[in-house]
Structure formats: C-alpha cells, structure tokens
Amino acid sequence: MMRRLAVPAAALLLTSALAGCSDSANGDDGKLDVVTAFYPLQFLSERIGGEAVRVSTLTKPGAEPHDVELTASQVGEVADAGVIVYLNGFQPAVDDAVKQNGGDRAFDATSVIEMIPRAEADDHAEEEGAEHAEEEEHGPNDPHVWLDPERLATIGDKLAERLGKADPDHAADFTARAATLRTELTTLDGEFKTGLADCARRELVTSHSAFGYLASRYELTQIGITGIDPETEPSPQRLAAVAAEAKEHGTTTIFFETLVSPKVAETIAKEVGAQTAVLDPIEGLTDASADYFSVMRANLTALKLGLECK
Template sequence: MPRRHASAAAAVALLTLASVAACGDGNNAAADDGKLTVVTAFYPLQFLSERIGGDAVAVSNLTKPGTEPHDVELNPRQVGEVANAKLVVHLHGFQPAVDAAVEQEAKDRAFDAATVVEMLPMSADKHAGEEDGAHAGEEEAHGGTDPHVWLDPVRYATIADRLAERLGQADPAHAADFTARAAALHTELDQLNAEYAKALTTCQRRELVTSHTAFNYLASRYQLTQVGITGITGEDEPSPQRLARVAAEAREHGATTIYFETLVSPKVAETIAREVGAQTAVLDPLEGLTGTGSDYFSVMRANLAALTTGLGCST
C-alpha cells in the first residue's frame, strides 16, 4: 500500500530533523509541572493513559481527533515528542510512522499494547483476499494480525492492567494510584462486556456486514460473523467480484443493515444497501474520536445500540 510505505519513509526522514529539535535523549521526560509525559499513538491508547494516569501524567496524542490513524504521518515536532517522552504507548504494526519513530527514538521507553494480549489473525471473514492481493499486502504490513484489539472490552481491560504496571515502573511514587485506577477501569469494562454479551445473545441475524473489516475482535467475542466489504484500513476499493459476494452473503442471511464507520466514506456501504434493499447505520471502530463529549464507553454503547437494532436482537 503506497500511502502506508510513504508514511514509514517520511517518519524515518523526519527523525534526523527531530533530533535537533528534541535532543533525542529522553532527558526532558518530565513535564514542566512535574507530571509524567506520556505520548500515545491514537485515541484508544490515549483514553487508557488518561484514565489510568490521572493527574500524575501529561498525555498527548499523535493522531488528531477525526483523523484516520492507519496512515498518520509525523512532523518533526511530533517525533520530538516521542524522543522526549517518559513513555510512548503504541500498538506495533498499526501505524508504521509511529513504529519507526519509536524504534529509533524511544525503544526503551515504549509500551506496545500488541505484546500484552493475544492478537487475532488479520483475515476474519471468509471472503477476505479472495479477489485480489490487497489483503495479503495488508497482512504483511500488520505482521498478519488484526490491530483493532480495543473493540474487545476483555482484551482492552487486560491492556489497561499491563499499562498500569508499566506506568508504575516509570513513576514508582504513583504506582499504587495507577493500579487502583486500572482496577476501577477494569470493572467498568467488565460491565460493558456483560452488557454486550446479554444484548447479543439472542439475535435474529449474526452476520455483521461492515464497510471496514475492523470488527474481528468484537465479532469473535460475541459469536458474530463479520463480512467486510473493504479491507483492514477501510481505504481499498473493493473489486466488483467482492461487492457481488458481499451482496449475495447479505441477501442469504437477510441482512437489514449495512454498517459503515465514521472516518471512511459510506458510499460503498450505501451501494451494497441499495443492492439488497437494506439500510445503513454507523458502527464506529473508535480509531479516532469524532463526537464532542463522547468517549470510549459512550461510543461502544452507541455501537451496541446500532448492533441490537440492525441484527434484530431481543432486549
């Protein structure tokens, strides 16, 4: 994927510039107010860091709100933030530019969420990659695993626990506070998981037709079957053969809703919906927060409402 490779190359090129701006030695790891500086790669990791770190940390996010995070490019100032952070929280394989900056500037001060939970394989629907080689290229870029782990509240809770431990190593004076906040967050995530499990137990349909193959973890956790129109990044143009297959699948299972996400054009989902006589609805993969006043929990609960309606689940 050209844009993905360009992102990684751009990050490497910026590292030299950033070394001048940021000194690149990590010595300025404490914020001016004494807080622990934490740089996060994208929203779900920012949310965890802020909830667990509380007022002991100063958190910044490398992906601006409303921005598609897969192909984020870092400017010299951002690479400088990575170089000077006490801790960089990322998910290896999701954002090549961030991976490049971490590898060169903060390898010993990084928390990789992908290393603390079991990651699922990239292709989670039966048609992925059948028509062309696009998905094989994505698997290579992501190391063969699906990065959208935060959409499973159970795995997300485990990441929270491990992040609290890592923050405690970076700031032992606040380790107990980090642990307590993570425990409270874990309890909230357990409740969210229970809500999903109860609401999705009895549904008329279990085929989840989405514009973006991002819901592998959610589908796996709650015994749904994901049928994705486009690939893991949501940027690929599906072939006519794939559109035909997805439409046939939707008809076979009586799908009444085709889901699209907030950061990608709904046109492909609308095409399938027209073809099969279905409606469209938003299912947010939470890669970048877009709604003012919303957070991880409010978006996940909005997703659950959209699922129960679209799949015909009894309440």
Template sequence: MSPRPAALVLASALGLSACAAAPAGDGRLEVLASIYPLQFVAEQVGGEHVTVEPLTPPGAEPHDVELSPRQVRSVGEADVVVVLTGFQAAVDAALEARAPEHVVDAAATPAVAEHLAEHPDEEAEGAGTDDGHDHEGGDPHFWLDPTLLAAVATDVAVTLGEADPEHAEDYAANAEALGADLGTLDGELAAGLAQCERRVVVTAHEAFGYLAERYDLEQVGISGLDPEAEPSPARLREIRDTVEAHGVTTVFTETLVSPKVAETLAADLGIGTAVLDPLESQTDAAHDYRDVMATNLEALRAALSCT
C-alpha cells in the same frame, strides 16, 4: 450506563491537531499515545498524574498518519509512550529512531499478541486490492473486545509506575477500576447480543473481527482489512447472496470511511444503512470509548433484531 473510574482526565488536545507533548511543568508525566483507544486507557489509568497527547489527530484516519519532525522528537522526550506496533509505520519508525525509555506496546500484551496471531492479515477473497495498508500480525482492532483493552490497561499501569514510582499504587488502582468497568461493558455487550434474530453483520471493511468473535457474530466485510480497497464485482455478488440468505436488513458504514460504496450497495439491495464505529479515532470529544461502544451496541441490536 455503569459508573466510570474516577480517574478520567480529558486530553487538552482533543479538539486540536496532533502535536508534540509540551512539558507539563507541574510534575505530571508526559505521555504520548499513538491511537485513540490507547489514549483513552492512558488517561484513565494515569488520572491526575499524567498529561496525555495523541500522535494521531482526533478524527483523522490513523492508518495514514505522518509525524512531523517535532512529533518524532517528542517520542524520545516523553516520559511514557503507548503504541500498537505494526499498525502505523510512521510511529514505528519514530520509536526506532528515538528509542524512548518507557514504552507500552499493546501488541506485546500477551492476551493481545495471542489474538493478533489468530487474525492473519488476509483480505477477504475478491474484496479488493492492497494499497499499502498492511498490518503486521493481522487485524489490529483488538480494542473492540473490551477484555483485551483491559489487559493493556494493566501493562500501562506497570509502565507508568516504573516511570513514576511515587504514584505506582494509584496507577494500579486505576487500572483495576478500568478493568472492572470494561468487564461491565463486556457483560452489557454479551447480554445485549445474546438473543438476536440474525447474527450476520455486513460492514464497510473488516474492522470488527474481535467484536464478532467475542459476541458470536459473523462479520462480512465489503472490503477486507484495508478500508480504502475497492470491492470486486465478485465480492459484491457474494455480499448480495449473503444478504438474501440471512435476511440482512442493514449495511454498516463507518465514521472515517467514505460511505458511498456501502450506501450504493444497500440501496441496490433495498435495505438500510447505519453507522458502526471501529473507534480508530475519536470523532467527538464529548463521547469517549465507553460511550461509543454503547452506541455500537444499540446499532447492532436494532440491525440484528435483538430482544
């Protein structure tokens, strides 16, 4: 695995439930991040000059996060807040209520905004019913394309520099280093998925559109964008036909979604299951974004019989 940027600072709250950012007391910027991929970027870009607290507890389902009154207050008190608007209604409401001075909205990063517009929020036909997990602007999982996460890192560096001009050069250098590392990851994924016997990926829900688009794969979700939607019988028949037509050997489950439907479908079809992590939340503090993406690559290579 390629070297990481030197400025990796683990958030002290990784093993705890989400809480309001406490005053650092040492001159460091207090940064809030709404979801894990943005927390990772803020830690990497901020380095030793920041403390980063998550608004979504590690291992929690980010779609359903509710903020405590204390957390809502912390949104207005933090030096910098890094969010993805349209993904978590509670976070959007806190932003509107508290109007923090320095905000990075990943949805406004030009490269991300362009892709969000190209991934409309449409459930796969027959995939299931909507229970409120709508995403303004479409599929939000942009971070599964490392090049888009690198673009957000640049915006984070600019905003940190505005809040803390004394260390603006450090933030810019850290963002450049992170961008280079994510570029290396992008190359590893492209090379690892270039020569495969199959290119169809059957997933529990359609969280992997950006990864599939970037690396020329075809995603087929049991459910649509809503991870809790129940697939219709018609959708299950479509999945069966896809598996048979393309010689699919694996149905991918996820870390935060019940594997029951996917495991039952795989058993009925006589094929296996494996885990593909959409990285909506960090489930193991010992493994960061880079580690999990490498694990995802190995899982895909095995399932697709890549050489």
C-alpha cells in the same frame, strides 16, 4: 498502496540525538509525559494516569489513523516522551518513529495480549495478493483489539505496570485506577453479552473489517466489504459476493463507520434492499462530548437494531 513516514531523515536523526540527551521522563511540573498513537490508547492513558500524567496523541481528533503521517515536531514528541503508548502494526509512521526514537520507553499494546490473525478476523477478505500486501505494510494481525472490552482491560493492567516503572511514586495509584477501569469494562462486556444473546441473525455486514474482535467475543460473523484497511477499494467481484451473502442471510442493515465514506455500504444496501447504520470502530472521536464507553454503548444499540435482537 504502500505508505511510509513522511518525515525527512535529518529530522529523525536530530530527534534521535535529542532523545539520547534527555535525562528525565517528567516535565517541569513533575507530570509524566505520555505520548499515545491514537484515541483508544489516549483514553486508557488518561484514565489510568490521572493527574500524574500529561497525555498527548499523534492522531488528531476526527482523523483516520491507519495511515497517519507525522510531522517532524511529532517525531520530536516521541523522542522526548517519558512513555510512548502505541500499537505495533497499526500505523506504519508511528512504528517507524518509535523504532527510531522510542527505545525502552515504548509500550506496545500488542505485546501484552493474544492477537487475532488478519486472515481469521477477515474471513471474507479481498484477493490473496491484496491481503498479503496489506499484511506486509500493516502487520499480520488484526489491530482493532480495543473493541473487545476484556482485551482492553488487560492492556490497561499492563499499561499501569509500565507507567509505574516510569513513575514509581504513583505506581499504586496507576494500579488502582486500572482496577476501577477493568470493573467498568467488565460491566460493558456484560451489557454486550446480554444485548446480543438472542438476535434474528448473527452476520455482521460492515464496510470495513474492523470488528473481528467484537465479532469473536460475542459470537457474531463479520462480513467485511473491504479489508482491515478502510481505504482498500473492493473489486466488483467482491461487491457482488457480499451482496449475495447479505441476501442469503436476510441482512437488513449494512454498517459503515464514521471516518470514511459510506458509499460502499450504500451500494450494497441498495443492491439488497437494506438500510445503513453507523458502527463506530472508535479509531478516533468525531464528537468531543463522547468517550470510549458512550460510543461502545451506541454501537451496542445499533447492533441490536440491525441484527434484530430481543
């Protein structure tokens, strides 16, 4: 299903004009205004920007971000921001707002790392026609780059450079915080490598094909019931094919995510006699006390149990 930005054209033109009139990247308190598209980019911006930035996000906590629609006021935030941090091809509404109002203030996370093509990330995708339709709307690459800690660290390094250009007085601080974050992400990466080194099986059956980067980094095979877009409805043929693969590999756990219905995963689990468990793609937080690191470590625990790792 094609979805586009639900903001009147007049609002876009108005905010474009306002953007052209803006002559300062900083607010009245001297902080750099950073608008982020969704949680992982908000997390990066807050950790790297520190007290020198004021960070907002276009996707509300707990909201499914793939097809978020922006209000006129949110498009205005994009127009007025000092830096806009987004991931091209993930949220069409945000892409449109950035195209209309972003200019050289936009930082596209996909431009600084190597992306995995959708077809490679989701080897078990739906019918070819549906796959092409999804690529046309959301882009040709798997957008879930933040689930690879190494790629996220690289995005952080480049974001620090971009923030430094917008606010040179704090450039050294941005670089130092990005280096600290990289060290933490390297530690997390080591935990995943150790935790997933010796498992009874390496097939990862998920309701949503969001884990291509994680699977690639830790030598797992993702078997997605739906495609990259979690709202894609699997056909009866697809459900039967996944059930057959799950039985073939002796799958004991079908993973589902926090922001969409677990019904598809439960259907497969019932068919193959497996249990279900949460594997969070961290597209948006549902727990205010959680952060990227705590959710990733919860994912590692779930994977070790579900794949029977030693």
